[in-house]
Amino acid sequence: MKYTTVHLGDNKIELFNTLLGKETVKVNGEVVSSTYSMLGAEHTFTVREDGRDVECTIQFGFGMNGVVFDLYKEGTPIIESEQKGCMGMFIVFIIVxxxxxxxxQI
Structure with a gap:
């Protein structure tokens, strides 16, 4: 399911997340990063800006309101979500x- 779309300069960055934990990042319709994670993962990829390659990083995680993400361009924050709360620890606690x-019961 599509989580969100971010327009960064002339680039369209789309973020997808499934219930089975597959995270996918597309730039201008092309998959640039994909992985499975239950508690969130980091995706590093490049976009083309002003004739040069620019490194971007997206970090998925869980906050108090569900899935959150942070977007960095060359290490500079572009989008920072609320602080990632204790949701990851809560999920681990429930599993244990x-x-x-x-x-x-056995």
């Missing part, structure tokens, strides 16, 4: 608690 509960 579920395993302990299931094992205790």
């Amino acid at each position: 608690f579920s395993i302990i509960f299931v094992l205790s």
Whole structure:
């Protein structure tokens, strides 16, 4: 499912995230990065600006309101989401608690 679109100069950056944890980044319709992650991942890719390659980084994560992302261009923040909260630890806690509960029922 498409998460969001960011226009950076003449480039259209699209972010996709599935329920199964597949994260995909497209620039101008072309896949530039794709990986599976349950707690968020970092994607590094280049875009063409003013005749030169510019390195960009997108970091997916979880915040208090769900999926969040940060976008950096050559290390400079372009978009910074709210602080990534304790959602990752909460998910790990739920998984561990579920395993302990299931094992205790055996």
